[in-house]
Amino acid sequence: MKPNWLIAVPRPLRTLLTYSSHLIEQPIQAGCRVIVPLGHSRSLGLAIAEAPPSDQENYALKPIHTVVDETPLLDEHLLGLLQWAARYYHHPIGDVIFTALPVALRDGNVLPDNTLWRVISQTDAALKLKRAKRQHALYQALIEQPEREWNAAALRHVAGSNWREYVQGLIEKGLLESYLPSQTQYSDYALQTAPKLELNEAQQTCLAQCRKWNQSDTLQPILLQGVTGSGKTEVYLRLIEDQLAAKRQTLVLVPEIGLTPQLLQRFIQHFPHQTIVCLHSGLNDTERLNAWLQSRSGEASIILGTRSAVFTPCAALGLILVDEEHDGSLKQQEGFRYHARDLAIKRAALLRIPILLGTATPALETLHNAERGRYHHTHLLQRANHAQPPRFEVQDIRGHVLQAGLSHHSLQAIRATLERQEQVMIFINRRGFAPVLLCPNCGWQAMCEACDTQMTFHAHKSRLICHHCSADRLTDNHCPACHHPQLQTQGLGTERIELNLRQHFPDTPVIRIDRDTTSRKGALQQRLEMVQKHEHLILVGTQMLAKGHDFPNLTLVVVLEADQSLFSAEYHALERFGQLITQVAGRAGRAQKMGQVILQTTQPHHPLLLTLLEQGYTVFAKQLLNERQRWRFPPFSYQALIRADALTMEDALNTLQQFHDLLAECPEVQLFGPIPAPLEKRAHRYRAQLLLQCTRRDQRHHYLQFLTSKEKNIRNPKGVRWSIDVDPVELT
DNA sequence: AGCACGCCGACT
């Protein structure tokens, strides 16, 4: 008797479906895709496990139609992780399983035959061909070198700074088929020289601790808290070396695509002979599939990726590193709302392999776990190379006239820094020219038609853009309400700061780095290169600048309007504020050059601000944790947010009220709401939320389970959509 | 999410 199988199908179902395998000749393996009849048509599905034998008659079961894959796409561990995640996040299993697959393997619901498998085989073949070509090209480029091994720095030595011309010459002479990895994302970084650093004493101690912990039988996640510039990456590199020596892979998760080139460059320089693959949103489907296949086969020894990379199958995974573990972008904010850091921890636990979380500013829940002894905790407190920590200065701007958004004092400091041939960074977390465009005559404001918010004025193309739905329209200077000929802007954005600074310092290059100037492929890299070229310049940018980038000649950071979050109603805002300020400040000063940070604020005496600046992030964070404990907020309680959106606020609230009523009598659940979301209307839809809070994790799980079991009983007015967000980090 | 079934309004 052939076994029945549990199959995940890409539908919003919270259960697996059982199919018979009696039409299939070969034994089925878990992790293979199958084609199954579903309703009145066919669908792609993924085989999860054999169904436990049951008394039920099998006559009702439909048969699996085809097995698509010869070898499983996902291994047992990953299947386990994904099923765990579907339960933990109360998200439909099929959706969870299929978001873990690369898009190239996800589509084509109804397939008459094995077309998909053929696509994969061709890709595999194309991949091998491409690699062979590249290796041939490299061999030719370096054929005169005594050792015929390719090293990232080698070509630089052969060709010097004119390497592009050199390679072009080789191509013209027919000695080289094409540029070396020129089309691949790591072309330009590979050719910079790599100084191999000795570990300083602190790094050595830290590394030794990590190694000791990683060899223990009882593995715990390690929190590596290292101030900016303390050389966390060097520790990562040695830990990866350990894995390479043991022929094991390392998975490295980074919060955003912007950070991958930096780290990738370090990895390539350090491990020029290893296959390193990247998985991030900038790849097309084929590139992503290739990287995924290389990781699955074990050919890639280092896998670097953003949050969805946590699901990448690895033939021999030995270590997971989560860089900037506090970063909010590790949490998926739509659909299957998972936290990549938390899933990475779970994955490491299932595999019984070590995991290391690195950051200068741990998330409060991580710090709490470390304090409670659930995580190991190691520190790198000193900047490497004897660099001094930056000097903070609170600039009270109440009653001050600002020029270009900057106080007189800030402008003086900028001028002095530029005169020393050093670089300045102006940080403001708002892109565009100004957040408000209004009529001085009648008070009209440019509002988004789809959202409950003002539109941001972008001077560049004289457009109004909604930062919530990306709606976009031209504007002239006339008020559409009263025809007044001169609209006014109010407030500051990066564009305006850039323009003002250009006028103020006409002889200094001003470079703006935000999403608008870096959306083109390679634009960020190009701008970062400009920063390397110029000795003195002014950088203007958003939080993109706060993360990871190394600017050796930058000595002054001016932070504008950061104190907004001191008044935010959201309890996460303060935590993020502390992290952002600390990260931004970390950009200032290196080696012998003392860094200076000026914070312009209207709240110079705010106690938490002073704690942060005078006693540092950890003390600040512990104070916030005390607050959280007093108010029984996470991590001292467990939350889930049920969100709903609809064509009217009434409908959205009504749906949530039904959820509310289901739990109203439960003493173990605290309910807040339903209430309209802080941003009431977004993209023509009205949004509401219901917050659910329990003192124990298992209670939360139990009640969410209860709610989803009653899903069918909820009467949704037309067009209502709702979803569950477990461990929410943003309440917008 | 699809997809079909089903029960009421304007069409050749």
Added chain:
DNA sequence: GTCGGCGTGCTC
């Protein structure tokens, strides 16, 4: 008399 609107309910 039918075509089709999208509300409702199911998918092993």
